[in-house]
Amino acid sequence: MEWAALVAAGLCEVIGVIALKRVTKYRNASSYLFLVVSLGASFSLLTVAMMHISMGTAYAIWTGIGAAGSTLLGMYMFGEPKEWKRVFFIGLILISVMGLKWMS
Template structure:
């Protein structure tokens, strides 16, 4: 259950990070509201999860999900370059996240 909440918190991190870009410096109302709501929900879920999982593991997974998700969204929606090096390092983050998950059984 805690891992599911952690994954959801990480997905919300992706939402608020992408909403920041869409808000254009918090000058657009709806993307700004999405950003704030998703960020608060993400932090609250992370706070709940760290009561049950090691804080270092939970934070690394939360941040990693956000980083990988935003990097992929950048390539798909914002046409960021997908280079061999970017792909390699994103893959390494994913490997680290999977490793942390199986370490904390």
Template sequence: MAWIFLVAAGILEIVWSYTMKLSHGFTRPSYAVITIVAMIASFGLLSFAMRTLPLGTAYTIWTGIGAVGAFMVGLFILGEPASLMRIIAAVLIVSGLVLMKMAS
């Protein structure tokens, strides 16, 4: 169950980073509210996952899901550039996540 909480927390991290961008510095109230609610829910789920998972594993996977997910949202939804260096960096992050999961 901890892994389900952790993945859900990571997905909510993607949601809040995207809606934070859409809030334009918290000047759009609806996106600002979604951002804050998603942040709180993400932290809450992460805390549940940390009850049984090691700190290093849980935090690394949570931030990795958020980082790679935000990168993909940037590419596919916001039209950000997909340079070779950025793609290699994302692949390395995913590789680290896989290794961290295998080590747990």
């Protein structure tokens, strides 16, 4: 349950970054609502996960999912550079996240 909450928190973090991008383009009430709901859900789910997973592990995995997911979506949705180096280092983030899960 706590690992599912942590993964969901990371995915909500990615959605929150998309919402942030939307706020920069469209400064309207629905964009801000989308931002508040997505980041609120992310922090709430992270809180649930941290009741059973150590703070350092939970935070590292949450930020890893957020960083990797946001970078990948930026490359594919917003036309950011798709250099092999970026993909390589995203892979390292994901391997590190898996390592933390394996060690916990």
